[in-house]
Amino acid sequence: MPHGKSIGLGLILGVLARVSLLRSDYRQYPTYPHGYTSHLFLGIIAALVGAVSIPALLTKEWTAVTFLVIVAQQFREIRSMERDSLKALEDTQLVTRGSDYIENIARVFETRYYIVIFVAASAAYGVEYGTVFTGFLLGVITYAASILVARTEPLHRSVKVEVAPVNFKGASLYVGDIFIMNVGLEESRSYIAKHGLGAILTPKTETARDTLANLGQRQAILHDVAGILGVKKDLDTPEYTPVARRHIQTGRVGIYLVPEELDSELLTRIINRTPVLESSRGRTLRRQVPR
Amino acid sequence: MEITINKVILCAVTDDCAKIQGIPAFIVKSEAARQERAMLLSRILQGAVHDMGNGVLIVVKH
Known part of the structure; x- marks a missing residue:
């Protein structure tokens, strides 16, 4: 498999990025096992999209690239998925989150998938133009930079x-x-x-x-x-x-x-x-x- | 979907009916009994009790 290493490393680092971002934050997400499962599954898809995109671009597989862009569009749905599920819980809560907080959480969830795609693509890029180690390093740097940019400010x-x-x-x-x-x-x-x-x-x-x-x-x-x-x-x-x-x-x-x-x-x-x-x-x- | 009326005075508990107009009022002379009646109404109507002073308590749905 000509691009096996880059796709493999991109996939692994992407999934690892999603797992590390899936920490059960006491504010952001209640520990619902089914929530974990669905986000892990979507994380694998996001990592695959990111990892495959670089080899597809390099081999000028434009049909594949187009499809990957369409798949990436689907991650916009994550925001409305989170928003809907948290809004549905509002009626039965003694102290509600409020629509601003829900919107904020939903946005954070959406952004996490773009980080995963970005990390996977960077790792794949590193492997294509260097060694597996370069890919690993690039993936880690991208992850750290994304976390730094997307971090929330405490009060x-x-x-x-x-x-x-x-x-x-x-x-x-x-x-x-x-x-x-x-x-x-x-x-x-x-x-x-x-x-x-x-x-x-x-x-x-x-x-x-x-x-x-x-x-x-x-x-x-x-x-x-x-x-x-x-x-x-x-x-x-x-x-x-x-x-x-x-x-x-x-x-x-x-x-x-x-x-x-x-x-x-x-x-x-x-x-x-x-x-x-x-x-x-x-x-x-x-x-x-x-x- | 549940529909409720908010920001509305549901009723009043007072020692003198002349102090209240236009809303259901419970006339209770003693202070302790007024508190008791207001508490019951608050729990039944799920409204908050506010003390207007001058012997008037109102139950408001927020």
Whole structure:
């Protein structure tokens, strides 16, 4: 087989790239075994497309190249596949992800397949013009560069997170000095005062202030926090719903929830690690406005 | 698909019917009994109870 080595190495490195990107991130994907299986299978196809594309180009097999391009188009479907499946789960979740977070996750999933195709193609290219070692090296470099470019920014780079006390002034619930909501039931007030957790997010820059203002970003934070700490809430106790409210004057955001696990240190760690969503990233002072 | 009405005052619990107009109101004189009634309504209607002060509690669907 004339191009066996390049296709073989491209396929192997591509599949390895998909496996390493398939890590069960606590935010991105619940550990569904069937989700793993389908993404592994699609990963093999993506790796094959990438690995075969270079030899097909070199041997001027234009029909093959055309077909490979058509197959690559199919990976655009991954985004809608992820979006649909996560949207379908929204109705039955106590704390939803929100459409911004879903869109972000779906985009990440789509991008991972393009990384796989890119890694497989680079490895195949390296083998065609050098040795198996060159191909391996090129594949690894491409993988590292892609990860570097496609990495998500954690919230703590632009936002300071501090634990703040949950307190009441009359029936009004506050986290630190930020008003959250009015709680009418005495029983709920005393329960929240005892079991509630609060944090205040202070933006470090103007753009971070806009990021925090975005409702999708705030819902993503609440979903992550509730997903890990748990929430003491049911449909008939809406006052225990996690809430993120903005302090209009300063742009700070107060986070309130009644968690299953009363761990304020873990709360700050989770918020710090929440990804900054691409769609909610602040743009103030970056936009060019004609004056 | 489930359709619900949101951002609506479902009912009120008050000590004086003159304070409420246009929405279903439960008249309960004692503060403790008012809290109890509001809690029941909140759980039944899956709405949040808000204290308007002046002896008026409202149940709102958010």
